[in-house]
Amino acid sequence: MKTFIRNIYRLLTSYGFNAKHFLSAIKARRGNWIKKDYKELKRQKGDDNTFILEYSYPILIDKFDEGGTMKGAYFHQDLYVAKKIFSSQPQNHLDIGSRVDGFVAHVASYREIEIMDIRPIKSKVANITFRQANLMELPIELVGKYDSISSLHAIEHFGLGRYGDPIDYWGHVKALANISKILKEDGIFYFSVPIGLEQRIEFNGQRIFSVAYLQKILSEHFETLSFSYVNDEGDFFEEILLSETDARTSFNCFCGCGIFVLKKKRSAYI
16 A cells, blocks of 8 residues: 555656645644634735735744755765765865766855766856766777765666667666766765665666665776765665675665775776
């Protein structure tokens, strides 16, 4: 039953309908507090004409929410990796497909960062340089250019067509191989993707990877320096000792987030 409800929720969300917000709004409105607040504000306004008062934009859920949410994969990975880059101070850092209004903004607040995406970005912002490219194909001019690369919650999409990319079942493998080639000797790669006990493609949204599978494909090009993860509840577990059992079960996550700090292997040098 839980799986059925989850699938219905995802289907509605894919069409732009946020069922969670809708149900919260209905629940909040039952108290009729919105009309009471409006009437009180109207009473206080009286005959004053400083503002026009309209009942045109009622927000029903913010009153009962927390002041902010410091949980979830994006919050933890963006903050964690941004701090790592601040500490390491690389010469040239490239980001591939991570959230621009999250991780990239964090890093751009204190240093220059180059970003790459298959989709165009027209905005121009200080400290951010954009390059449009399909990383499933090797950009020869970038080979060995960067001593630091990040790709957070992005490579799970490669080859599924969601963002206008060509369909490629092995798109994630090709991207990882190409990242190893544009990374300098001893370069560091910050990498995150969804993890789960059941490895699957949720077409055309994303791939969910088992940790054991990730270890296998990453070991061809990289040495793992540390592993962290965010579980299904949005809690962060930083730089844990990753056992064989944990890798096999992916911490019993349905859709968590695995965060790797990797170093390019000498055998992967160009």
